[in-house]
Amino acid sequence: MPLPKIVTRAAGLAGGAGGKALQQLQHLRLPGFGQSSVTDDPRTAARRWRAVSVLTDPEQLRTAIPVPLAAFGDRLDVRVTPAPGDRGAELAARFRGPVTEDEIGDLRAALRESKALVEVGEVLRVDPQPHGHRKATPQGAAIEGMAERAPREGVL
Amino acid sequence: MRAATWTGVNEVSVETVPDPTLLNDHDIIVKVRKTTSCGSDLHLLGGYIPFMRAGDVLGHEFMGDVVEVGRAVRERKVGDRVVVNSFIACGTCWYCKQELYSLCDNGNPNPGITEGLWGQSPGGCFGYSHALGGFAGSHAEYIRVPYGDVGAFVVPEEVSDLRALFASDAVSTGWMGAELAGTKPGDTVAVWGAGGVGQMAARAAMLLGAERVLVIDRLPERLAQVREHVGAEVIDYSTTDVMAELRELTGGRGPDVCIEAVGMEAHSPGVHGTYDQVKQQLRLQTDRPSAVREAIMACRKGGSLFVLGVFAAAVDKFPIGAMMNKGLTVRGAQVHGQRFTPRILEHMARGELTTEHLATHVMPLEQAPRGYQMFKDKEDGCVRAVFEP
Structure with missing residues (x-):
């Protein structure tokens, strides 16, 4: 196989690996590195409430569930409670049944987007960004995989 | 473009x-x-x-x-x-x-x-x-x-x-360090690093009323800028013992406020510097925190330290005992x-x-x-x- 093809193949694998690595990082508890709320078994993780604090009147959220969460339909339980100390509202959601890791990622992204829509009025975009020549390297592809996965990972 | x-x-x-x-x-x-x-x-x-x-x-x-x-x-x-x-x-x-x-x-x-x-x-x-x-x-x-x-x-x-x-x-970062570290009139403030951020932290400390401001570095042209354009005193760590200088200049107390403006690639002489370089290169720590360590040791009892330098993850030999037993307030931020x-x-x-x-x-x-x-x-x-x- 010609070298450019090998590099492209390796980069493709690394892209997937980057996303996977970020996913795995969420499960690590190395001293001084990493933190996650997703260390439970899949069934418990699926049932855990995932929450964001939104600087708004809780009533506003109760009367109109933000679109990204509403899109899940009856698959979610959604809870809105006042946050202490003038921090607005705590918007929490969890699945009603077993789900996959990817679906939990979808919920994380939806919670963050809901918060941004209420607080700012829009969701911050980053692409397309100006950039120079992207060399097809495994490390570069891994970074792209991580960045692509990043909105759906984290401690939520 | x-x-x-x-x-x-x-x-x-x-x-x-x-x-x-x-x-x-x-x-x-x-x-x-x-x-x-x-x-x-x-x-x-x-x-x-x-x-x-x-x-x-x-x-x-x-x-x-x-x-x-x-x-x-x-x-x-x-x-x-x-x-x-x-x-x-x-x-x-x-x-x-x-x-x-x-x-x-x-x-x-x-x-x-x-x-x-x-x-x-x-x-x-x-x-x-x-x-x-x-x-x-x-x-x-x-x-x-x-x-x-x-x-x-x-x-x-x-x-x-x-x-x-x-x-x-540079200025907003320096100002943040001086202000959020609690600089007030009469304080002695020590700043590690005479780059743009360190110089501006020193200037901000002066504008916030600090009695005395000392900037620590080794590069002569930067120390000259501190004297000429900022108006603060300087300590060249390549020619003197910083801890001894600071004790001498503060009546034995140590600075009230310490500001670290160096970050994860801190240069330090001697065994300490070699130790951090080796550990960083072997990926046993991500950052070289020698200025942070020195600031914690130098700071007066009950004083405060603001970390302005950028750090990525984890370091070794962090003097947590000194920080706790001296009652220091340690803050940091982008x-x-x-x-x-x-x-x-x-x-x-x-x-x-x-x-x-x-x-x-x-x-x-x-x-x-x-x-x-x-x-x-x-x-x-x-x-x-x-x-x-």
Whole structure:
């Protein structure tokens, strides 16, 4: 196989690996590195409430569930409670049944987007960004995989 | 447009890249007049923050002219000459309302990376890796600025471009360290690092009423700048024992406020320096924290330390016993620039804060690779390489 093809193949694998690595990082508890709320078994993780604090009147959220969460339909339980100390509202959601890791990622992204829509009025975009020549390297592809996965990972 | 990009470890190129466009209603587009290298860029260049993709546009400290505004922008308008804060903040979340702008909840579209590393995600930053949002940087002819009403400040007529430029990051970071460390009249303040941020932390401490300000470094041209342009005293750590000097100069107490403006690639002489270099190169620690260690040991009992230097993850031999038993207050942050910029521009307009001397090398953007090499090697007394697109 010609070298450019090998590099492209390796980069493709690394892209997937980057996303996977970020996913795995969420499960690590190395001293001084990493933190996650997703260390439970899949069934418990699926049932855990995932929450964001939104600087708004809780009533506003109760009367109109933000679109990204509403899109899940009856698959979610959604809870809105006042946050202490003038921090607005705590918007929490969890699945009603077993789900996959990817679906939990979808919920994380939806919670963050809901918060941004209420607080700012829009969701911050980053692409397309100006950039120079992207060399097809495994490390570069891994970074792209991580960045692509990043909105759906984290401690939520 | 032309832009300076990161193309690999210690490699910078100038390439033709697409122009930025408005992506959000709160965006503005700025035509860059001046953009500067920053010490924290060296961590990216050196591969110590491994979230850069080849082709990423560098730069986070800049000023220029507004040339386009989004539909929801109310205060900024086309033609405004603005300085833009390096961190991206929405202005409406709880953190922004507390004026902790670099902690904005809505500024980083890639929160999964930093939450995985640090447990929570700070806001985004221009040109500072995909961990901080993947935003294109300012070493370019044009830059998209999200939340333009929040992060871009009109520069008063009497403030020059070269002075305003450093309000973007160096001055606001330095000011934050001096103020949030609790500097008050009568205090003795010690600052580790005489780069742009360290010098501005020292100047801010003086403007906040500190009785005595001491800046620690080893580079003669930077120490000379501190004496001449900042008006603070200096300690050359290559020729004297810093701890002994500080005890002697403070009646045995130690400084009331310590400000660390060095970061993860701290240079230190002797065994300590070698120890940290070896551990970092073997990936047994990510950062070299010698200035932080020294500041904790030097600080007076009950004093405070503010860590301004950028750190990535974990260090070894952190003197937690000294910190706890001496009752120190230790804080750190990326810059909450939006909080301090209006005051800084007022001080600049009155001539109380001057920064032009930091721009030791002003050059066309096309020479950015050479500028970064000079900046990294401290060649020809380079304190900051400033680029003009």
